[in-house]
Amino acid sequence: MLSTAIIQSFLYVGIIISLGGLILASRLSKTYLAFLGLCIADIGYVCIGLSIPNDSAYIGSIALMSFNAVARLAALIALIRMAKVSRALKLPLTGIAKELPYSSVVFALALFSAIEISPFFTPDAKHYILYGAILLGDPLHISSYGIAAIVTLINIAKLVMTLFIVHSLFQGNSYSHKTENAWNDFKTSPLLLHLLFAVLVIFGLGSHEFIHYLTTTYAQNTFSQQFPDFTLTWKTETLILYMGAALVLAGGFILPSLRKPLAFVIAAVSFIFAALDHSGSALSYFFAVLSGFMAMIITLYSFGYIKHNETSYYALLLLMFASILGLLTSENSGSFFVFWEIMTLSSYVLVAFDDTPKAHYAAKKYFLMSGIGAVIMLPALLMLQLHNAQELYALLTAEETINVFLYVCLIALFIGFGVKAGVFPFHSWLPDAHPAAPSSVSAPLSGILTKTGLYGMLFFFSTFLGFGLLQNSLVCPFFKLPSIGVVLILLGIITMFYGEIKAYQAIEIKRLFAYSTIGQIGEICMTLGVFSYLATTGALFHIFNHAVMKDLIFLCTGVFILRSGFTKIEDLKGLGKVMPFTASCMVIGLLSILGLPPLAGFNSKFIMLLGLAEYSPYLAALMLLASFIGCVYYTRIIRILVFEKYTGPQVADATPAMKAALGALAFLCVLFGIYPELVLNTLIAPVTDLIADKGGFNLSGQGLDLVSLTTVTWKSPALIIVLGAVLPVILRKNPMQSGIASVFVLGFASVALLVTMGQYDTLSCIFALGITVIGATTACYSIGYLEHNHAQWRYYASFLCMCGGLVGVATSSNLFSFFFFWEIMSSWTLYFVIIHEETRESLWEGFKYFLFNMIGAGFLFLGVILTVHWLGTADFAEMKNSFAQLDAGKVTVLFALLTIGFLMKAAQLPFRIDVQMHPATAPTPVSGYISSVLLKSALFGLAKLFLVFGGISLFAEHINLAYLSEISLYIGAVTIVMAASFAVLQSDIKLVLIYSTVSQLGYMVVGISLGTSLGVAGGILHLVNHLFFKDLLFLVAGVIIAQTHIYSMDKMGGLGLKMPKTLALFAIGAVCVIGLPPSNGFTSKWIIYHALMEQGYVLPAILSLVGSVLTLAYMTKFLHSVFLGQVKPSMETVHEAPKTMLIPMALLSLGCIVTSVFPGFVLLAINKILLSAGLQPLDVAPWGINSGKGAWNATLTAILFFIVWYIGQKVLRKFSKQERQTAIYTCGIPAENFAPSTSQDIYSTKILFGTENK
Secondary structure, three states, X not given: OOOHXXXXXXXXXXXXXXXXXXXXXXXXXXOOOHHHHHHHHHHHHHHHHHHOOOHHHHHHHHHHHHHHHHHHXXXXXXXXXXXXXXXXXXXXXXXXXXXXXXXXXXXXXHHHHHOOOOOOOOOOHHHHHHHHHHHOOEOOEHHHHXXXXXXXXXXXXXXXXXXXXXXXXXXXXXXXXXXXXXXXXXXXXXXXXXXXXXXXXXXXXXXXXXXXXXXXXXXXXOOOOOOOOOOOOOOHHHHXXXXXXXXXXXXXXXXXXXXXXXXXXXXXXHHHHHHHOOXXXXXXXXXXXXXXXXXXXXXXXXXXXXXXXXXXXXXXXXXXXXXXXXXXXXXXXXXXXXXXXXXXHHHHHHHOOOOOHHHHHHHHHHHHHHHHHHHHHHXXXXXXXXXXXXXXXXXXXHOOOHHHHHHXXXXXXXXXXXXXXXXXXXXXXXXXXXXXXXXXXXXXXXXXXXXXXXHHHHHHHHHXXXXXXXXXXXXXXXXXXXXXXHHHHXXXXXXXXXXXXXXXXXXXXXXXXXXXXXXXHHHHHHHHOOOEHHHHHHHHHHHHHHHHHHHHHHHHHHHHHHHHOOOEHHHHOOHHHHXXXXXXXXXXXXXXXXXXXXXXXXXXXXXXXXXXXXXXXXXXXXXXXHHHHHHHHHHHHHHHHHHOOOOXXXXXXOOXXXXXXXXXXXXXXXXXXXXXXXXXXXXXXXXXXXXXXXXXXXXXXXXXXXXXXXXXXXXXXXXXXXXXXXXXXXXXXXXXXXXXXXXXXXXXXXXHHHHOHHHOOHHHHHXXXXXXXXXXXXXXXXXXHOOOOOOHHHHHHHHHHHHHHHHHHHHOOEHHHHHHHXXXXXXXXXXXXXXXXXXXXXXXXXXXXXXXXXXXXXXXXXXXXXXXXXXXXXXXXXXXXXXXXXXXXXXXHHHHHHHHHHHHHOOOOOOOHXXXXXXXXXXXXXXXXXXXXXXXXXXXXXXXXXXXXXXXXHHHHHOOHHHHHHHHHHHHHHHHHHHHHHHHHOOEHHHHHHHHHHHHHHHHHHHHHHOOHHHHHHHHHHHHHHHHHHHHHHHHHHHHHHHHOOOEHHXXXXXXXXXXXXXXXXXXXXXXXXXXXXXXXXXXXXXXXXXXXXXOOHHHHHHHHHHHHHHHHHHHHHHHHHHOOOOOHHHOOOOOOOHHHHHHHHHHHHHHHHHHHXXXXXXXXXXXXXXXXXXXXXXXXXXXEOOOOOOOOHHHHHHHHHHHHHHHHXXXXXXXXXXXXXXXXXXXXXXXXXXXXXXXXXXXXXXXXXXXXX
């Protein structure tokens, strides 16, 4: 036995020799003599190992001397050969791998093996030495781990030097790459190099048997016989991929044509075994199934993407996925670490695969950060292998100082896992590696490799240590969470916002998606940090969905870049038009990651937000805010790819293999969006239960049935419409048939509504019928309007999906379904129909409106999340009783969030009313439908939830309803006048009607805000009336635009002579919107006026009357400017609208007439709504309100009006038998001045004073 003094001297000598070798290597880093410095450092490392008095370090030192002797000698022989060739060619060694690929690979593998990173494995000698150093320490005295810290620092330095020596061989352009060089290099290499490489491989593959032999032969009884466990876990799925990589590498040189199908078959078989293997933990199974499936998809996609070095690519790809499956299924931390290192090495080579300067820089950065992270993580893994969770918990109960030991372990683990996951501040490799790597590598980097970091956190923080231990040892008092949870939340927030902001600023598409991945990882980390059952379920679901979504996005991006050669977003304009399949898959992926239904990302984000709200609503609000940033740049990508004009050459879409891969991922996005239980039940619930069993978990969300909560109620009318949206796609080659099919789908849905109307409340039934009926007339009208337009099938499909969302909102029976359909209606479907014209103005206005809608949806989303959280249910039938138990503060919050969201949808916040309105650049039928129907969804939604929560009486018990209602009332009253004033000033006929819509919505808000029977009845009646007359007016405007191709009223005049039927239909709509008796508009406004005066609101009543006067002004202006006066020469060719446009307008005018003559039929239905809201019903008859305030007889008035009109026109015809023609009256203005002007110019200073406008 050696004396203590001699042992200590070995330690000091070893440290000095190691430092000397590393300094020499750094000084010679620009030459390959740095290799000698590493050899010297090895000697010092052995001396340090021999100085540690235990068997682990002793055995490690013997193994290190044996293995590194072979590795360094093989590297030296390879280096000598490369140096000879370099001198002969008079070229530097940099980049010589292109000339001598075999020798360079041997040199690289030998050097990496010397630092124990090898695909052929190593004896893990350094890990044994490090473990021996850890054995000297005491968990109660963290300072006793000094030797372990020194060993770790030396390992980091050797890793850095090895990387820079090896990588320089493979970069540079001094040599021209030739495919036959590998075989020539192999044949001409010395026999000794072959032998040493073979020994190195055999030694590595048998290294564990070798280390086992040493432990049984050379272990000294006087030493502690504790050894680390690095026994590799070889599951079948891992072994298939690992052996498959070797098979593809060998077979690729013999039969190149078989390497692609062979690689796919190997990946597919491995996935099948992974799916069937339930021997491991639920957590391991979850990640293994996901990784195995992605291995198969990426391999298939690569058939059409990879065109060079295919053999090495497929071998490396399979090796990478083999190492991923290996670490996921490992049964000890040693096996986990070995596969972790192989994963880093294989992915490092794949990042540099394209052999560009950016790729080499990114690969070095990635390997450096990942390698250093792994070296820092290793001591923590060995410490936890030495002290299991039970021992740590026992020590904790005795000594509080164990906290320091745990802190060190957790910090080291977090650094290692955080680097791989891309958590701030360990993220910087990710935005460099993703753009530089091939897209078939970027996809698994983002979708799978980052998730291995999250897997490590979940495994070691939950299932290994258990939240119970962390909860009892490292609690942060302010947050009432374990400190690691606080770190995850805070770094998650920083990572989330950093990623989203940098993605917004990115100009290269793959860099944008790389930063987006960082943002998504931040969301997941923040959610995991809450340490609750619900939050963990949501995070796991989003891990799964993000892998699918982000792989789909990167693979689609790869096709775009492959076909176009461009990487900047702006250079990809309109590429989706010539690559429709890839573009469709890309849009599905982008919408899913945006969190929009009916796609998978919506469900996982909903559960994550629910979990965050359970801990703190502020965290949920932060995630929504970050998601809004993502909404901006994701929408920009969709706009550029799909809706911008394409000016490049014709290019091919994806290959069949690539389409199969993309189609599979896109299908999963839709499938798991509609049926989330397929993942929640089979993969996620067992994992969350496993983690919960460890204790220390917030289980408050465990009783919430997430499957039932996220199950969408598909009523037959909504289902018919959404499924019917496929018909226009199928019939896309015949636009007329696409339009007719859309009309029939909406008509069939109307019939289904009537058949099933007993399932819905009165309010829902009325609104749903309005959606389908007005939708059918709009679709019919669109056949004529879009006759010569482009992509009509896309318009009809999007329009049907939007209508389906609206009907789903109306017929939903739970809050989740309500918001699910709300998002379908108000997000992507609406955006697609608004920007259908694809002009620059329509794209910008549609983008602006989409973002404003998303802000409003954010308030709604938060309100919905808090409602479900506080009530514990999403079912409407159960919510009323639960709502009664809430305190006033929570009720106020819910009321405020929901009201703000709904009123923003209704454009009732008059700060920038032009921003809130729907854009005039939308196709006119769409504008009409938005104004007449879609904007009413806000008021319907507010009324619907109001009734669900218990009506006025229940609200009044909790909050000062009068105060909030009064605010809403005055907002509506101001909006009436403000919007009407803007309408008077407009000359664009669509802007006039859009401002008019906002003004008319104000009447509805005023009436409903009163909360009285009369006010609510007037507001709802005006809502129904507005469905008919505003859609009619928009369709009239559409006819005018379609026939004249002019939007400005200043350039029109005399169209009444050319389009008399359109003029007559316009007159009906105008009378209704103004509110002239006996129109339906008069009836509803009459009731609202009386309701206001009944409650003493004089000022709002006056504002409402002023609004009607202004309405008369702008509708008179419309009539005068467009229809009256002399026909301009440019309008001579204008003719009446076709029947496909006239018939829908006639039906709407018929609706106006019926509701004008018999308003009582609508009021009878409204009475049922009043009863359900806890209000007194009105005395109603078919002709209107029969008695009391607001009473009047619309039927009698209409009859009298008809009699007077009939007698009047008879008298006029009798006494005016001869038509007189005179010059037009010009108010004294000389005719020669007036002749070239229009009716609009009568009011201009140019005519009155002979001057130009200034």
